[in-house]
Amino acid sequence: MDKALRGARAYKRGHLAEYIALVHLMLKGYRILGFRLKMPQGEIDILAQKGTRLAMVEVKQRRSHEEAFETVSSIQQERLWQVGLALQEKTPRLRRLDLTIDLYSVAPDRWPQHRINAFEKIDRF
Template sequence: MNRAERGQKAHKRGHLSEYIALLHLMLTGHRILGFRLKTPEGEIDILTLKGQRLAVIEVKQRRTVLEALTAVSPTQRYRLWQAGQKLQARRPDLAKLSLHVDLYVVTAGGLRHVRDAFADGI
């Protein structure tokens, strides 16, 4: 398999992981406000609301949660945070909500929603 084929296969797996995360989040009471949102700061995989908690969720499919955590660079973490803040600034209905950046990991062993995954390093 050449590089282009591997990339295309990974892209399809990534999209499947996003749909799995989306379904699981809906089933666990999250209101989906956006899916694959394009912003000037970057793409938000999933934007959810649960109570007063607004979550920018990055979805990763990896072998382990640790691999997924390390796959999100400090630059990407910052862009996700900035994208959430800018959305709040543009949408008055979101302005008073508590903003969080989460990681949703799909592994062979299951699903894991890591809340505030990057709180120590944004």
Template sequence: MTRPEPPPGRRTRGGRSRREGRAAEWLAAAFLMAKGYRILGFRLKAPFGEIDLLAAKGPVLAVVEVKRRATLEAALTAVSPEQQARLRAAGQALARGRPSLSGLELRLDMVALAPRRFPRHVRGLTSRE
């Protein structure tokens, strides 16, 4: 059984979105490295979801969600409490599976990006319930 062809233009938009997302992750990684973070991984698959960036600085292991939107304000509000819970669980599962990460304090961070705006790093993302 074959899949039906996507509507015209859909495949192009999907590829463009994927490329823009990866470019945003690289920009966020460079921004964090300039702030002294070590990037430990990109797009890491974990039991509860995918982690955009895994970074470490001092005693902190940061699970970093990268959001690129048309405005910085939209990017800053783009992570739901449910997504935050999934990301925390994914980070915990990943850390449990890597002995080298034991002893580090797990923290959920976000890097928000928007065109012609300086990136914003939010440390210790908390739910807005």
């Protein structure tokens, strides 16, 4: 199979994983505030709110949930924090919410997994 075809299939699987995550989060009581939000600092797959928590949900489709977790590098985590903080700065009604980065992973033959606050905020000086 050529590289372009593999890439197209991965792209479709990724989009399917995002839609699965959207539906599952709504069923869990989350209010979806944004989907594939693009900002200068990066992109948020899903922005959702539940209570006082503002969740930036990173969605990964991988062979296992562990592999999905490991693919989010510390650089990507930092970028996600920067996107979230910039979004809160730009949107006054979001400032009062507790910002977290969640990981939603989809793996073959497994139930999807939603890790709340999967990546701790890195202390900044």
